[in-house]
Amino acid sequence: MKNDIILAGVGGQGILSIAAAIGLAAVKNNLHIKQSEVHGMSQRGGDVQSHLRLSDKPIASDLIPKGKADLILSVEPMEALRYLPFLSKDGWLVTNITPFNNIPDYPGLEDILKQIKSFPNHIAIDADTIAKQAGSSRSSNIVMLGAASPFLDIPFERLEDGIRQLFGKKGEELVNTNLKALKAGRDFTEKNR
């Protein structure tokens, strides 16, 4: 078993929390994990990505080879497309559709969505709205994790444990909001895949 995942977004959007939640769950599941992330300069509003690799066998490279990713999980629609060279033929593209517009030449959303929808294996989800419904717009990244969860070889309960561990220090309320967000994301994918 292997899951090679590219997490994509813009600096400050919280992709590292997604990575951390999956990481905690994977460790509990006794999987091997390597997760490379971007710190430094590009965190200042630039494009950021994380390569997250899970396997039941030891993993060699910290970077996923091109054409080998099973999943691109993006919290921003244009960023979802930046890593297409990494996606394998039958890989899934799971992305939020709310744009993060901090550049002067940001393309039209329609053009981006057209590209995304040209993939047979795609989930395009309005994570920001679903997060708001779940209780906090700040947990849209966890909605995205939920939306991607059916494609991970990790039991859903383990991901819930990961969320509990990650947000436990910050209080019961935040844990529950994020658990709701996680479930809402998952439900969306199960209905729409």
Place this chain on the structure above:
Amino acid sequence: MEKLLLLGDEAIAQGAIDGGLSGIYAYPGTPSTEIMEFVQGSKQAEELSIHRTWSANEKTAMEAALGMSYAGKRAMVCFKHVGLNVAADAFVNASITGVNGGLIVVSADDPSMHSSQNEQDSRFYAKFSLIPILEPSNQQEAYEMAYYGFELSEKLNVPVMLRITTRLAHSRAGVQRSQVKKQNQLHLPSDPRQFVLLPAIARKNYKKLLGMQPSMDIESEKSTFNTFINGSDKKLGVIAAGLAYNYLMENYIDGKNPNPILKICQYPLPHKQVADLYNQCDSLLILEDGAPMIEEMMKGFLNLGKPIHGRLDGTLPRDGELNPNIVAKALGMAIQEGQEVPEVVKNRPPSLCQGCGHRDVFEDLNEVLKEYGTGRVFSDIGCYTLAALPPFNSVNSCVDMGASITMAIGAADAGLIPAVSVIGDSTFTHSGMTGLLDAVNKNAPITVIISDNSTTGMTGGQDSAATGRLFEICQGIGVHPDHLKIITPLKKNHEENVRIIREELEYKGLSVIIPQRECIQTFARRKKAEKNESN
């Protein structure tokens, strides 16, 4: 003991703590920053009273670590590759003094320049300083090398370099810990003159260092970090150093390699192992995540031996970090890329945060500079360097920390008057203060703007060495009080700030303007922490 999920940086920190560390010294710099941050956040380090405060720059950090080693305790110093340039005087001479307590120098290289001005390879420094290098290929080795590095350093009586690159520094994996070792007792060097590098003593020490080289080679030969993995196809042998080993193995299904491989993670290069590989293969491929150092050594100047492939003959790109695909190509394997990046995808460069005080500084400055024309802003290294990009387009240089003031002096000497220097608070105390003294001494016709956000912003908001004391420092260095101004960079002060900057640019001598406003990121974090506390 339990397995921890750690970044390469964090693995080094944990390995050092468990290996008997008494003090860590560092100046922030991507990708090395998280080593110190981990030790600062570690309960264990607190209980063990390990020294762990930021230093003003890499040189002061290196020297403090050497002082701790002199006193018999185990010390670590960490910085990014260009930090080693700043620390170089201390670093190179520390190989001549040798150590008393174990001393590990961590230098984090940044091939592909993700967050740096260059991609220099730190291994060259260790090579000409004649000391061993440890170069982990994964997080577990990073832990073990920090843990074992102190012992190696004490045994060979030299500092040991621990060299990593960005990908390992910022990649997480499971790490198995070892038994925690006790810290060394305070004890002085047995030779009281070991650290006195007067020429007569230095010559003696240097001969001793040269005499130690065979022992270092023996350590490399028997090191478990260097391993030979046999393969049946001897047409090609592969030397894979550090992280490059992973990229190589990624391409072999189930880890089965057709060609013989020598994995190098400890230097000096183990002579016998390298010679064995060379003798049994028709040609060699050298994989290094950095400059072609081993490759050059193997080729020699005249390149008269067997074919050596790598970065120098175009088998691999000459610059940039390696990855599994580049290595696959070098091995002649096919790559099946996914789809191309569609045209709708636009570049998204980093930019100054909304609400950042640096923005206001450049808006004010740009307005005044309209009257003088462009091309006179010497910047330094920090968030404010991003003002080189649109919409500001106002910065004309970024070279090395501290260079803004001194380059402005030289340009003014050449007749570019007024010249402007923009420098951050942390960069100013790192290496701007001495340059300011030069400017004071000749009353250089430059305007120095110390854009003070009370933090080391670019690297994530570490303490800045002289928060709240910049005005007094400039006074002390001798800046004339009439031309030393503090302003608050806010929209509502725009008119007034423009007036002050204009006045100082008109003055034909040295002025220092200190715009002061807290970094928006540390501000938000502080408010959040305060809110959490009051809850």
